[in-house]
Amino acid sequence: MPELPELAAMATFLDGQLSGAVITQVQFPNYFSLKTKEHPPEELQGRTVESVSRRGKFVLLKTAAGPDALSAPGSPVTMFLAFNLAQAGWLHFMEKAVGPVDKPGFIAARLNFARNGQDVSFDLTDAGTWKGLAVFIVNDPADIHGIAELGPEPMEPGLGLEEFSRLFSARQQLKALLKDQKVLAGIGNAYSDEILHAAKLSPFATASSLDPQAVEHLFNTMRSLLTDAVQQATGKRPEDLKALKKSSMRVHGRTGQACPVCGDTVREIAYTTGSLQYCPTCQTGGEILEKRRRGKAD
Incomplete structure (x- = not known):
């Protein structure tokens, strides 16, 4: 299971790769991973990634609505895609566009991005027998029960x-x-x-x-x-x-x-x-x- 050091590094990597990128496609070939119903995945398309951060064992993509966003009327300007990789999950980053998922297998989600004229993408996979990988699309990370209950970060200055x-x-x-x-x-x-x-x-x-x-x-x-x-x-x-x-x-x-x-x-x-x-x-x-x-x- 990835923990604080790996997830902090992953969030930093994704922040450098995706900040300012536009989400061009979102796929959930295995819907077992999508844990929220308020916003369908399609609402992320056309939105711009503002930043990527970490909280506990969650990675958070903060997005903002753009002119090409497919958001429904009344959708918030800011929306988060959050994921927890759980026991057997992982993120696979690719510096190219990837097409539709033909054989879902272990792929829980696939996102494509346009970044400064270059296409990039990542897959979220779960190789476990019991599928624990969880993805959330929310207005605020605090809306996710697992985040709302988190204790302090072990390395934050406020924890003396x-x-x-x-x-x-x-x-x-x-x-x-x-x-x-x-x-x-x-x-x-x-x-x-x-x-x-x-x-x-x-x-x-x-x-x-x-x-x-x-x-x-x-x-x-x-x-x-x-x-x-x-x-x-x-x-x-x-x-x-x-x-x-x-x-x-x-x-x-x-x-x-x-x-x-x-x-x-x-x-x-x-x-x-x-x-x-x-x-x-x-x-x-x-x-x-x-x-x-x-x-x-x-």
Whole structure:
């Protein structure tokens, strides 16, 4: 699943490629992904992309009505196309116009754009058995339930240590807390593993068990790790982001390999819907946790 660093880089890339471009065609060959009914996809045609940004795990295309827009009477000047790639979704950017989708397959949506005399396009695909990719066409991102409920961004200047510390009064486990989108927006299964490993904390430690020094250390570790990940990803094309993320992981997805910090074997706890990885020496005082919990990882 793409998380904050990859989605921030993707939004930056799309902003550079699409700002000022006109949407020339919108296709939803698989309507499973379109989650809103207020505006049909055709209303996006002829609109100009003003900017592309990110909020949590959502990428937001802000569009403005133009003279060629097919908007219905009374449509707002500003309209957003928002998407969440979920577990198995991805964006494929093409520097050419692409025709109608003949065989939908995994393609959930296809958009074509005209930009300074050049045609570009992107596909949104979902390769998962369970289709979780979601696309929304709304007047305001706050109209999307998943965005309205989001907690603060982990890297935003307004989130200081004092506000971060307030998150740790509950008995919620650290792994669950870090990837709870209502608590912090944008961190998922992979980066929660990486943050806890870097902070030398067990994924099953409870928030309320941390003393102020441990909370501060976790806060600084989270900010530092995510900042580095965003910097590494920024400037990369969407097709390069998956490999970059995989290569940057120290414990996540590296079950059975040596921890790069201490050399111990990276361990895994498997769930029905995923898994988490950790280093016993770095994080749990040598305790092996495989048989300790069973449940949902993502």
